[in-house]
């Protein structure tokens with residue numbers, strides 16, 4: 001059995017956000033292997049570092065012809081989520097002005113070209129079915145209350161409106177005050193400039209990110225196995 005987990009880091013750097021995505025993916029992989037030690041778990045991370053992704057310009061071309069006509073790196077990034085569709089996804093963003101950064105917003109906007117009903121039949125990919133993909137958000141900001149949860153909500157809303165199975169960082173094991181408590185995402189503070197990457201100083205944040213990753217791994221596995229049972233006679 002093969003489980004594929006994809007991480008996306010929308011930061012223009014390979015620094016704190018990238019590290020959080022890496023940590024969450026590692027925890028997700030461990031969670032799968034804990035329950036199914038013979039599973040083959042593949043993890044891949046897409047970094048927006050050096051990538052150019054423009055926002056949608058509402059030209060309408062994708063309604064009439066092959067997908068998005070804008071020429072940049074969007075397809076290079078989105079292809080990890082569509083060809084094939086992964087079992088689990090972690091999307092991470094640095095907080096920019098209390099929300100996700102512009103690159104991630106642009107990435108989301110361009111996905112409009114993927115799901116129009118009058119789809120151009122020669123487009124190389126099928127409309128992605130993300131309804132069996134477990135998805136979680138991680139965010140990092142410089143300040144403790146800098147907008148991490150607001151940025152995460154933006155990512156989670158994209159998961160919900162494009163059909164993903166949105167997973168948060170709540171887990172029974174850390175529902176009590178003794179250990180870091182998870183809520184809707186994995187959020188952390190990167191204010192320690194003496195540490196590289198700065199996010200590693202936030203032990204509490206890292207714990208919550210690991211919990212999110214664990215839940216992504218567990219949910220991805222269940223969705224994969226459930227789908228295999230439901231489709232075995234088809």
Ligand SMILES: Cc1cc2nc3c(=O)[nH]c(=O)nc-3n(C[C@H](O)[C@H](O)[C@H](O)COP(=O)(O)O)c2cc1C
Pocket residue numbers: 011012013014015016017018094095096097098099140141142143144145146147190
């Ligand atoms: C344009 C810009 C806007 C930012 N806005 C916020 C903000 O609103 N809240 C906050 O806590 N940090 C803010 N930051 C700080 C980054 O979120 C923080 O440095 C983050 O850890 C960067 O992640 P990275 O190392 O993965 O790029 C901002 C940084 C930039 C460059």
